[in-house]
Amino acid sequence: MIWLKFYLPLYLVLYIAVAFVLPSYRTYKQTSINPITFGKTDNAHDYIGFVMKVLIALLFMTVFIYALGDRAYQYLVPISYLMKEVFLIIGLTLIHLSLLWISVAQYQMSNSWRIGIDENNKTELVTKGLFSYSRNPIFLGMIISVTGIFFILPNAVTFFLMLSTYFVIQIQIRLEEEFLEKQHGEEYLSYKKTTKRLL
Numbered sequence: 485m486i487w488l489k490f491y492l493p494l495y496l497v498l499y500i501a502v503a504f505v506l507p508s509y510r511t512y513k514q515t516s517i518n519p520i521t522f523g524k525t526d527n528a529h530d531y532i533g534f535v536m537k538v539l540i541a542l543l544f545m546t547v548f549i550y551a552l553g554d555r556a557y558q559y560l561v562p563i564s565y566l567m568k569e570v571f572l573i574i575g576l577t578l579i580h581l582s583l584l585w586i587s588v589a590q591y592q593m594s595n596s597w598r599i600g601i602d603e604n605n606k607t608e609l610v611t612k613g614l615f616s617y618s619r620n621p622i623f624l625g626m627i628i629s630v631t632g633i634f635f636i637l638p639n640a641v642t643f644f645l646m647l648s649t650y651f652v653i654q655i656q657i658r659l660e661e662e663f664l665e666k667q668h669g670e671e672y673l674s675y676k677k678t679t680k681r682l683l
Contacts, residue, residue, distance in 0.1 A: 489551040521600035566638035575635030586625035
């Protein structure tokens, strides 16, 4: 589909803007705090941040290779039996619902938004809105969006990205949960008892 070759790269740029750039800018302007906390040390937290950047870069690379044409796309090892209209529709539905979901969660998180763990500035524990259904709605949206990309472009690389994203996010969630337990104590422990990790 010709339109998809143009639309997917534009969608990814919009996704990065909505999921990361705009909320980070908003938080910085309102609090003067840099919400990006991943550094360059060798600890687990910063390593996960590095892996996430690599996965995002691979996602962009995959979509742009697809946009270049069918000959280049063959190098990504397409999974032909999944290249059906029903999976394309499912994938497009997932990426748009996930973007809407992430946008709402970002709005509800407000200035508590961070990329990584902020050990220097205490944030408010957000438990209302989408956060009453999922302790990690933004991470859930990210998993759904990468799954949607796999359904749209079923190939070896997007399959690897879908699995890798899931496991890396699960590790990051556990690092953040350990930190939030220390920061919010009983309030967070009570929240864990009533709200699922993802959904």
